Each structure stands twice: as C-alpha cells, then as structure tokens.
Amino acid sequence: xSEKELLKGxxxxxxxxxxxxxxxxxxxxxxxxxxxxxxxxxxxQEKNLAYVCAESEIAAINMALGAASTGAKVMTSSSSCAxxxxxxxxxxxxxxxxxxxxxxVMRAGPGQGYIFPSQGDYNQATIGGGNGDYHTIxxxxxxxxxxxxxxxxxxxxxxxxxxxxxxxxxxxxxxxAEPAELTENPYPxxxxxxxxxxxxxxxxxxxxHSLEPNQTKLNQHIINLYKKYELIEQNECxxxxxxxxxxxxxxxxxxxxxxxxxxxxxxxxxxGIKAGLFRPKxxxxxxxxxxxELSRKxxxxxxxxxxxxxxxxxxxxxxxxxxxxxxxxxxxGNWLREEExxxxxxxxxxxxxxxx
Amino acid sequence: MQVYSAPKxxxxxxxxxxxxxxxxxxxxxxxxxxxxxxxxxxNTVAIASSGCSVFLYNFLDIDCLESPHGRxxxxxxxxxxAHKAQGNNKFVFTYQGDGDFASIGLAESMHSxxxxxxxxxxxxxxxxxxxxxxxxxxxxxxxxxxxxxxNGRNKEYHGxxxxxxxxxxxxxxxxxSARVALYDIKNIINAKNIxxxxxxxxxxxxxxxxxxxxxxxxTNWKLSPKDSHEKIKNELxxxxxxxxxxDIKND
Amino acid sequence: xxxxxxxxxxxxxxxxxxxxxxxGLIKKSDEIGKTGEFIVxxxxxxxxxxGCSQCAIMCPEIAITEVYKE
Numbered sequence: 212x213s214e215k216e217l218l219k220g221x222x223x224x225x226x227x228x229x230x231x232x233x234x235x236x237x238x239x240x241x242x243x244x245x246x247x248x249x250x251x252x253x254x255x256q257e258k259n260l261a262y263v264c265a266e267s268e269i270a271a272i273n274m275a276l277g278a279a280s281t282g283a284k285v286m287t288s289s290s291s292c293a294x295x296x297x298x299x300x301x302x303x304x305x306x307x308x309x310x311x312x313x314x315x316v317m318r319a320g321p322g323q324g325y326i327f328p329s330q331g332d333y334n335q336a337t338i339g340g341g342n343g344d345y346h347t348i349x350x351x352x353x354x355x356x357x358x359x360x361x362x363x364x365x366x367x368x369x370x371x372x373x374x375x376x377x378x379x380x381x382x383x384x385x386x387x388a389e390p391a392e393l394t395e396n397p398y399p400x401x402x403x404x405x406x407x408x409x410x411x412x413x414x415x416x417x418x419x420h421s422l423e424p425n426q427t428k429l430n431q432h433i434i435n436l437y438k439k440y441e442l443i444e445q446n447e448c449x450x451x452x453x454x455x456x457x458x459x460x461x462x463x464x465x466x467x468x469x470x471x472x473x474x475x476x477x478x479x480x481x482x483g484i485k486a487g488l489f490r491p492k493x494x495x496x497x498x499x500x501x502x503x504e505l506s507r508k509x510x511x512x513x514x515x516x517x518x519x520x521x522x523x524x525x526x527x528x529x530x531x532x533x534x535x536x537x538x539x540x541x542x543x544g545n546w547l548r549e550e551e552x553x554x555x556x557x558x559x560x561x562x563x564x565x566x567x
Numbered sequence: 568m569q570v571y572s573a574p575k576x577x578x579x580x581x582x583x584x585x586x587x588x589x590x591x592x593x594x595x596x597x598x599x600x601x602x603x604x605x606x607x608x609x610n611t612v613a614i615a616s617s618g619c620s621v622f623l624y625n626f627l628d629i630d631c632l633e634s635p636h637g638r639x640x641x642x643x644x645x646x647x648x649a650h651k652a653q654g655n656n657k658f659v660f661t662y663q664g665d666g667d668f669a670s671i672g673l674a675e676s677m678h679s680x681x682x683x684x685x686x687x688x689x690x691x692x693x694x695x696x697x698x699x700x701x702x703x704x705x706x707x708x709x710x711x712x713x714x715x716x717x718n719g720r721n722k723e724y725h726g727x728x729x730x731x732x733x734x735x736x737x738x739x740x741x742x743x744s745a746r747v748a749l750y751d752i753k754n755i756i757n758a759k760n761i762x763x764x765x766x767x768x769x770x771x772x773x774x775x776x777x778x779x780x781x782x783x784x785x786t787n788w789k790l791s792p793k794d795s796h797e798k799i800k801n802e803l804x805x806x807x808x809x810x811x812x813x814d815i816k817n818d
Numbered sequence: 819x820x821x822x823x824x825x826x827x828x829x830x831x832x833x834x835x836x837x838x839x840x841x842g843l844i845k846k847s848d849e850i851g852k853t854g855e856f857i858v859x860x861x862x863x864x865x866x867x868x869g870c871s872q873c874a875i876m877c878p879e880i881a882i883t884e885v886y887k888e
Binding site for chain 2: 237260263265266267269271274275277278281299307408409411413417418419421422
Binding site: 571572577590591596752756785793796 | 837872878880883
C-alpha cells in the first residue's frame with residue numbers, strides 16, 4: 212500500500228512509466244522535462260532495462276519505433292521544439308500501428324521559444340505535425356496525480372489500440388511538486404503475440420511497414436486506421452465537468468491552467484454567477500459530444516488557454532451555433548492569474564448580457 | 568549432386584524489384600544464403616530503409632521492420648535493446664543505401680557505431696541516389712556526372728564524398744568495418760565471407776559491425792550491367808578501396 | 819552431366835551470367851522477357867557444363883535456382 216509523497220510532475224511520469232512495465236526509454240535532454248530521463252537513466256540501468264542517451268530526438272523516437280515493434284512498453288519524452296523533430300517517426304508509428312508513449316512537457320514556441328511553460332503544442336499534438344492521414348491519442352494531465360494516472364492510461368491505450376499516445380503536459384506541471392500517490396497500474400496486460408517482431412520462429416515471417424505501392428491496399432490501410440480512430444472517438448473521450456450542469460457560463464480549459472479556472476468558477480459562484488469548468492482530459496479524441504450537450508443549456512463559453520486559442524476551433528465545432536464563444540489567453544510565461552481571467556471574463560459576460 | 572541452390576530465406580514468388588543487372592540482387596542473395604547457413608531466420612529482425620533497399624521485407628522470409636529514411640541504425644538499436652531488456656538476444660541487421668546510411672542518417676549510423684551497438688549494418692554504395700533517378704549523393708565520386716551535378720562533381724561547388732567504411736572504422740565501438748565489391752565471382756565470394764564475419768561478430772557480441780558494398784547502378788550510370796562492373800573494378804575501387812578497415816580481433 | 823536450372827520468368831536480361839560462364843553455354847534466346855529484351859537460355863549439347871555455379875552466384879535475380887555437378 213503506497214501513500215502520498217511529494218512528487219514533481221516529471222518524476223511522477225517517470226515513476227509511473229516504470230511502475231506499469233515500461234522497459235524501454237530513449238531520450239535527449241531538453242528543459243523542462245530533463246528529469247524524466249535523468250530519473251529513468253539510473254533506475255533502468257539498475258533493472259537491466261533499455262535506456263539510451265540518444266544522439267538526438269530524431270534518433271530517440273526512432274529507437275522507440277524499433278523497440279515498440281518488439282511489443283515492449285516504450286516511452287520517449289521531450290519538449291515542444293524537440294517534439295517537432297519527432298513528427299516524422301510519429302507519422303510512421305501511426306501507419307505502422309506501433310504503441311509508443313510520447314511525453315511532451317510543453318515549453319514556449321514557436322521555434323526555440325524559451326523554457327517558459329506554455330500550451331502551444333495543442334495543434335501539433337491533436338492535429339498531428341507529421342504527414343498523412345493519422346491521429347495520435349492525446350491525454351492532458353492537470354496535476355501531479357494525473358501525471359501518474361494518465362501515464363498508466365497512455366501505456367494502456369497505446370497497447371490497446373496499437374497507436375502512439377502523446378501525454379501532453381506542460382513545463383509548470385513538469386516542474387511543480389505536490390502530493391501524489393503512486394497507485395498500482397489499474398490496466399490489464401494486452402497480448403501482442405499476433406503482431407510483434409521477435410523472429411519467425413514456428414510461425415510465418417512478419418513485416419511492419421508504412422510503404423505500400425498498391426494504391427488500393429494503401430487506401431484500405433488508411434480506411435482501416437480511420438475505423439480504429441472512430442472506435443477511439445467512441446470509447447476514449449475523457450473529460451472533467453466542474454459545476455457545469457446549471458452553468459450560465461462554461462469555461463473550457465485543459466492541463467494545469469484549468470486549476471486556476473476552477474478557482475475562477477468558485478469566485479463567480481460566490482458572486483451569484485453560475486460558472487462551470489469543462490476540462491477535456493483527452494484532447495484527441497476531443498469530447499465534442501459532451502460539449503455540444505452542454506451548449507444546449509449554457510449560452511456562454513469561454514476558452515482559456517496558454518496559447519493563442521488553439522482549442523477554440525474544436526470548441527466551435529462542438530457547441531451549438533447560437534452559443535457565444537470567447538477566448539482568454541496569452542501565449543506563454545507565467546500562467547494567467549485568477550484576477551486576469553476574471554477581469555477578462557467580466558467583460559465578456561457583461562457584453563453578452565448587454566447584447567440580449 | 569546439387570552444388571548450388573537458391574536461398575531458402577527468400578520468399579517464394581518474390582521477384583526483385585531492382586533494375587536489370589543491379590547489384591542489390593546479388594547483395595540480398597548473399598544475405599539470404601547467410602541467413603540459411605547461420606540458421607538466423609528464427610531469431611532475426613531485419614531493418615529496411617528508404618531508397619531502392621526499401622522492399623527488403625518483400626524478399627526476405629524473416630521478420631522485417633521498415634525505418635524512416637536514414638534512421639535504420641536507430642530503429643535497429645531500439646529493436647536490439649528492447650529484446651535484450653526482455654532477456655532475448657535477437658540478431659538485428661540493417662540494409663541501407665549510401666544515401667540512407669551516410670547522408671541523411673549519418674548521425675544515427677555513426678552514433679550506433681560509437682555506442683558499439685551490437686548490430687550489423689549493410690550499406691549499398693552505388694555512388695548516387697538511385698531510386699529518385701541518380702542524383703549527387705554523399706558518395707558520388709569527384710568528376711561523376713549525376714542529374715544534380717551535370718558538369719561532374721567538383722570540390723569547390725559540391726565538396727567531397729565520404730569514405731564510409733574508413734569513417735566507421737574510426738569509431739571505438741566498431742568491431743568490424745570493411746568494403747567489398749560484387750563485380751566478379753571472386754569478389755562476390757569474398758563479400759559473402761566478409762558479411763559472414765560481420766554477422767558472426769554480432770553473434771559474438773563484439774559491437775557494431777559494418778560492411779559497405781560497392782554496387783552498380785546501371786540505369787543511372789547509363790552503362791550496361793557489364794560495363795557497370797568494369798567501372799567499379801577500374802574506377803571506383805581506386806576511390807573506394809576494398810578491404811577491411813577495422814577488425815577488433817586483429818587490432 | 820552437369821547442368822543448371824533456369825527460371826526464365828525471373829530473368830531480366832542483364833546478361834551477367836553470359837559473361838561469367840567459362841564455357842559460353844548461356845546465350846540470348848529468341849524469347850522476350852519481362853524487360854522487353856531477349857532472355858537467356860542454357861544450351862549444353864556437348865555436356866560441357868562444369869557445374870561451377872558461377873552463373874548462379876552472379877545472377878542478381880536468383881533466376882538460376884539450382885546447379886548440379888556430376
């Protein structure tokens with residue numbers, strides 16, 4: 212029986228990975244996620260597991276690609292500008308249907324940006340930064356406990372759907388410490404004996420590749436991938452609703468920033484305005500359906516993000532056309548404080564009620 | 568008495584997709600024969616790459632994984648290490664072109680050698696980017712005409728080619744590095760012995776083993792298969808000398 | 819009598835085998851193969867084949883699949 216301990220987000224992710232049977236980690240240092248690799252380098256060597264200080268993020272994700280083909284639980288971690296380097300192999304892994312967990316502890320961009328935390332990779336993660344028709348599952352933790360829970364879930368979904376999963380954390384979450392419990396991994400082992408590459412021993416040889424010169428076969432392969440994505444969209448939408456049921460105004464936020472927004476909701480509730488928070492925990496699949504339902508009753512939606520409004524388009528797609536949608540955000544740096552959000556939201560709410 | 572048979576490790580009814588007279592076919596045939604001889608089939612994962620080498624998995628009847636362009640050695644590292652972490656020692660080799668191994672993937676290739684990654688890399692050097700129609704590559708010889716060096720490679724404009732086997736030999740983690748050719752029977756038999764040695768070094772856990780195969784590209788060189796072999800014999804071996812550049816057992 | 823087995827469906831008419839046969843037993847046939855060129859044929863009326871396998875070792879298409887030596 213484990214109990215709560217003071218854990219940094221990065222360390223929590225690393226511990227959870229080990230705890231649920233991750234046997235391979237490949238990475239290259241980049242702030243603000245370096246502690247993940249540092250922690251695992253020691254632990255994995257002690258356990259004779261596979262840890263490689265890769266020569267680049269490109270090498271790291273490709274090592275992960277190779278390792279995943281053996282059926283092993285595989286993780287790499289990085290941050291924003293270096294996750295960009297991994298996009299090619301992520302596209303391959305989606306086509307190859309290889310389970311890889313990619314942790315992105317987001318920092319500021321574009322380009323090198325800086326080590327300030329940010330949520331600027333929402334688009335890259337949810338739309339995909341690589342070529343072709345594909346999706347990666349994207350999970351977004353908001354606190355250190357969820358760094359553990361969603362790491363377990365990321366490994367599980369990667370294996371279950373044979374698809375890369377991105378754990379989209381941010382620099383604040385990676386670097387902050389709070390009490391969390393390293394619970395047991397709740398998910399079952401998934402049998403991969405039907406596809407893993409381990410030598411053609413007493414079975415026909417197998418190969419895994421994305422290249423397909425026959426256009427009928429290539430089309431069918433992609434259509435099959437999209438059938439899988441449909442299944443993922445049906446089964447794996449994950450979200451938190453906070454005081455949404457009777458809300459006049461619903462804030463939509465993800466990741467650690469949503470915690471500030473929760474306080475904002477409490478502030479409004481105290482002042483007689485029924486505010487709620489809708490927090491997608493899975494950014495792909497995005498919980499369109501639930502958000503759509505909420506927009507039948509709630510007229511105002513306010514998207515709060517540490518970027519220039521990357522999630523706005525998904526909220527717009529989800530909500531009914533007569534609901535109003537506004538954005539509060541800034542691209543990077545210190546997280547928006549409650550007062551900043553409240554000041555901006557006051558105006559939005561006032562404007563709305565003045566207009567009806 | 569039967570003195571020769573086609574390798575069993577080649578898939579039935581799989582015709583090579585290479586141009587007529589291309590040495591890729593000879594190289595893959597050698598590898599397939601060695602898979603038979605060394606009983607590797609049941610324990611091997613091969614890594615294919617991008618370029619003419621890409622269809623390896625259509626020919627070899629063993630487990631194969633494709634890698635993104637240039638990353639074969641990184642992918643092989645992942646396969647080898649992941650199996651090792653599960654307590655299995657698998658035989659892992661890459662099959663790459665010179666563009667894949669020594670240009671776009673030079674970092675992954677060289678770092679695998681530096682780490683002494685216990686894998687084998689086979690690199691087909693045909694001095695151009697073959698699949699895209701014969702452009703200047705990292706191994707294009709001085710003076711060689713390609714579609715992107717139509718006046719011939721020159722040092723002021725294009726810089727110098729890489730001698731891959733010599734470079735890989737400099738890496739401390741390399742157990743074996745050699746260059747072979749396939750332009751006549753003697754050299755083909757020698758190439759097979761050299762590749763066998765590279766494979767055995769992996770089986771003995773000695774580190775990164777590497778064989779560069781000087782190969783013909785009749786289509787893009789605009790020569791007949793026979794003349795292509797003559798070119799390798801008379802010209803290319805002057806620039807890319809054949810031999811063993813590192814052998815950990817002799818050094 | 820030594821001989822080879824030639825899978826003519828695999829021949830791509832590169833003619834490398836013709837050059838290595840020490841007895842000149844492999845020649846162009848009058849049959850057109852998949853590359854649009856005349857494929858090769860093995861003709862050994864005087865039982866000259868040595869079973870040396872050089873043609874098979876050279877053939878890039880593994881079109882020479884078996885060699886027998888007596």
